[in-house]
Amino acid sequence: MALSGIQIYKLLPQTNCKECGFxxxxxFAMKLAAKQVELSSCPYVSEESKAQLAxxxxxxxxxxxxxxxxxxxxxxxxxxxxxxxKTFYNKPGIFVKVKDDRPAGEITAExxxxxxxxxxxxxxNLTIDxxxxxSATGQPGKFADAVGAVRAxxxxxxxxxxxxxxxxxxxxxxxxxxxxxALGADSSNWEAMADLAKxxxxxxxxxxxxxxxxxxxxxxxxxxxxxxxxxxxxxxGLSSQLVLNTQIRRxxxxxxxxxxxxxxxxxxxxxxxxxxxxxxYAGFIVLEQFAPELAYPVLVLRQNIYTDPQKPIQVQPxxxxxxxxxxxxxxxxxxxxxxxxxxxxxxxxxxxxxAWLLVTDAExxxxxxxxxxxxxxxxxxxxxxxxxxVADKVSRHRLxxxxxxxxxxGELEGELPEWEIRVGPREAVDIPxxxxxxx
Amino acid sequence: MPIEIPVEKWPGAVRTVTLGALKEDGGTRSRTxxxxxxxxxxxxxxxxxxxxxxxxxxxxxxxxxxxxxxxLQETWKExxxxxxxxxxxxxxxxADCIVMYLSLTDREGKPNTPEAAVATVKSVLSAMGxxxxxxxxxxxxxxxxxxxxxxxxxKGERLVLGLCxxxxxxxxxxxxxxNGHLVSARTPMDVNLAKQLNILITDMGLPPDRILMDPxxxxxxxxxxxxxxxxxxxxxxxxxxDSMTQFPMIVNPGFETWKTKESKVGEGVPASWGDWLQxxxxxxxxxxxxxxxSGADIVVLRHPxxxxxxxxxxxxxxxxxxxx
Numbered sequence: 001m002a003l004s005g006i007q008i009y010k011l012l013p014q015t016n017c018k019e020c021g022f023x024x025x026x027x028f029a030m031k032l033a034a035k036q037v038e039l040s041s042c043p044y045v046s047e048e049s050k051a052q053l054a055x056x057x058x059x060x061x062x063x064x065x066x067x068x069x070x071x072x073x074x075x076x077x078x079x080x081x082x083x084x085x086k087t088f089y090n091k092p093g094i095f096v097k098v099k100d101d102r103p104a105g106e107i108t109a110e111x112x113x114x115x116x117x118x119x120x121x122x123x124x125n126l127t128i129d130x131x132x133x134x135s136a137t138g139q140p141g142k143f144a145d146a147v148g149a150v151r152a153x154x155x156x157x158x159x160x161x162x163x164x165x166x167x168x169x170x171x172x173x174x175x176x177x178x179x180x181x182a183l184g185a186d187s188s189n190w191e192a193m194a195d196l197a198k199x200x201x202x203x204x205x206x207x208x209x210x211x212x213x214x215x216x217x218x219x220x221x222x223x224x225x226x227x228x229x230x231x232x233x234x235x236x237g238l239s240s241q242l243v244l245n246t247q248i249r250r251x252x253x254x255x256x257x258x259x260x261x262x263x264x265x266x267x268x269x270x271x272x273x274x275x276x277x278x279x280x281y282a283g284f285i286v287l288e289q290f291a292p293e294l295a296y297p298v299l300v301l302r303q304n305i306y307t308d309p310q311k312p313i314q315v316q317p318x319x320x321x322x323x324x325x326x327x328x329x330x331x332x333x334x335x336x337x338x339x340x341x342x343x344x345x346x347x348x349x350x351x352x353x354x355a356w357l358l359v360t361d362a363e364x365x366x367x368x369x370x371x372x373x374x375x376x377x378x379x380x381x382x383x384x385x386x387x388x389x390v391a392d393k394v395s396r397h398r399l400x401x402x403x404x405x406x407x408x409x410g411e412l413e414g415e416l417p418e419w420e421i422r423v424g425p426r427e428a429v430d431i432p433x434x435x436x437x438x439x
Numbered sequence: 440m441p442i443e444i445p446v447e448k449w450p451g452a453v454r455t456v457t458l459g460a461l462k463e464d465g466g467t468r469s470r471t472x473x474x475x476x477x478x479x480x481x482x483x484x485x486x487x488x489x490x491x492x493x494x495x496x497x498x499x500x501x502x503x504x505x506x507x508x509x510x511l512q513e514t515w516k517e518x519x520x521x522x523x524x525x526x527x528x529x530x531x532x533x534a535d536c537i538v539m540y541l542s543l544t545d546r547e548g549k550p551n552t553p554e555a556a557v558a559t560v561k562s563v564l565s566a567m568g569x570x571x572x573x574x575x576x577x578x579x580x581x582x583x584x585x586x587x588x589x590x591x592x593x594k595g596e597r598l599v600l601g602l603c604x605x606x607x608x609x610x611x612x613x614x615x616x617x618n619g620h621l622v623s624a625r626t627p628m629d630v631n632l633a634k635q636l637n638i639l640i641t642d643m644g645l646p647p648d649r650i651l652m653d654p655x656x657x658x659x660x661x662x663x664x665x666x667x668x669x670x671x672x673x674x675x676x677x678x679x680x681d682s683m684t685q686f687p688m689i690v691n692p693g694f695e696t697w698k699t700k701e702s703k704v705g706e707g708v709p710a711s712w713g714d715w716l717q718x719x720x721x722x723x724x725x726x727x728x729x730x731x732x733s734g735a736d737i738v739v740l741r742h743p744x745x746x747x748x749x750x751x752x753x754x755x756x757x758x759x760x761x762x763x
Contacts, residue, residue, distance in 0.1 A: 212442055278729075
């Protein structure tokens with residue numbers, strides 16, 4: 001947890017030497033607390049104070065990055081329990097599990113399918129982030145072969161899952177030079193696992209079902225000089241997973257409890273467990289198997305929960321085609337706030353009727369908000385009609401305004417004399433009926 | 440290493456609300472559904488017991504829903520022609536309560552009538568033993584014209600009537616008060632709007648243990664994050680002691696997800712969307728679970744397979760974790 005200016009002042013030399021460029025140590029301390037200067041500006045601060053200040057400046061949840069061949073998956077650095085308090089920063093990595101008890105060809109085929117998966121959501125290409133190779137055979141050779149089979153089809157970061165150090169060593173050797181996640185260390189194998197992770201520069205997951213047990217392990221492993229740790233709270237069932245993850249997040253953020261200040265990971269065997277893992281704090285999530293109809297909603301949910309609540313998603317302003325419209329079909333006007341766009345686009349699409357949707361740049365605000373803020377007026381709508389050459393694409397010059405801004409229709413007729421201005425319904429849900437009856 | 444677990448001590452609690460009335464309490468239900476009563480954020484059993492598990496409602500219509508996804512039509516089949524049979528099938532599918540929407544018109548396109556609405560509600564009540572919610576078609580005049588006679592004809596049943604919205608709540612609240620029913624109050628994903636409507640309704644004198652609030656939500660991919668955070672904020676406000684947010688929350692993931700393209704459309708969609716039926720069920724189930732995590736007390740669903748999966752998840756969420 002960040003120290004206050006006064007707390008920092010107590011750690012400074014308190015000589016007011018001014019060499020840092022500030023008149024007093026207190027003034028410098030205040031600037032430090034506000035993160036506007038660097039501690040290195042003070043030439044006389046003691047090593048002990050330096051260490052204490054560095055510790056307090058570290059994020060409450062360590063950022064851990066898994067890396068391979070140009071790919072990187074990061075988790076950690078989170079600062080809140082509820083997304084509305086600020087935002088969730090690092091989207092959890094989504095990994096697909098493969099086991100080493102299957103022929104290499106099958107593993108490669110499965111990985112190829114998952115690797116090729118791309119779903120487009122609001123203009124973003126969603127893909128999975130990596131693979132988790134699990135040792136089912138307990139044989140180092142089989143494990144290394146399975147890792148090789150994955151690498152034949154994908155270069156994405158890996159999680160290597162075995163609690164047997166010999167097996168883990170074989171897996172780590174197969175991807176030397178990368179930063180995989182070794183899963184992992186428990187109370188019986190932790191020394192060997194920590195040595196292996198250190199030797200191969202891997203991140204290490206700590207397995208435990210109690211906070212005390214996990215904390216003991218992370219402290220012991222940290223004392224060996226390993227810092228990139230991940231916690232795997234092996235609780236049974238949704239409720240214990242939720243409780244453990246909530247307690248870990250709370251202790252890290254509210255109490256600055258260092259032994260639990262690491263990202264967590266989860267294995268998702270059901271729709272419920274993957275949904276909960278995304279909403280409730282997992283940093284790396286392993287899907288028990290891959291299917292596009294599962295990966296798509298999982299990646300969309302992750303995108304939604306990790307949207308910054310202060311920055312609504314906007315869609316690109318432009319003329320959108322819905323249900324393959326022809327030149328004689330109507331032009332509906334709306335704003336570029338994503339939820340507004342989706343509500344309208346969804347209703348029009350659902351109606352089965354073709355239409356052109358003119359998405360006006362209203363700085364990402366909904367119809368009423370934008371209108372009240374002066375960001376959705378006749379001038380902007382007319383500009384959108386011209387910018388996107390709407391008149392060239394449609395033969396029938398007819399524009400439908402959202403019912404909430406019926407008041408704009410007179411002005412808009414002035415701006416666009418060639419156009420017939422119609423007023424549509426206030427709510428998107430009424431659009432299909434309006435289109436069937438009034439257009 | 441002994442660790443002191445931080446425990447949030449909240450001054451407030453969500454009100455406990457019971458839907459439906461048994462025979463001895465003036466109704467005809469064989470089961471009631473009691474929800475609410477939370478004194479902590481969802482499923483944090485180490486902070487407080489969660490006295491009631493969330494309830495699953497299944498949505499039905501008073502006539503065949505032509506505009507529903509073919510996947511739902513193929514699932515429920517011919518019972519969709521008869522709301523009483525549909526309600527019974529929903530009870531058999533594991534619902535805790537039933538939500539029936541009254542339509543604006545009948546199948547021939549003629550306007551719905553109070554007589555028809557009353558007859559339908561009565562047939563549904565006699566076909567199954569679960570608590571019932573009856574929602575109008577969403578047009579103020581028609582809603583009032585249909586719901587008042589329904590409320591009068593079912594006095595004492597503790598139905599939930601809806602939807603109360605800022606533009607139309609007085610008539611529905613008045614008839615709920617006079618006839619021993621409950622109401623559902625819907626506002627669009629905003630803490631203050633929700634509070635405001637709850638104040639207006641309680642100001643009319645309806646006891647607060649007869650109010651549900653519907654904060655509205657978006658489907659997965661269509662604004663779920665707004666609903667999710669509005670619900671978390673409403674629940675936090677309730678626990679902090681704001682009495683006008685201390686109502687159980689009802690949300691409609693079935694309605695929201697089954698109108699998305701992902702669920703509604705099977706052809707001409709990207710191959711990366713995968714199997715249509717499985718995708719649609721995943722969409723409904725994942726939306727629902729996410730809303731349960733943010734405090735939903737009643738979730739209204741459409742597909743029986745989603746009901747099954749959500750039911751299993753609720754059992755797991757309600758299991759008390761033994762902390763060391």
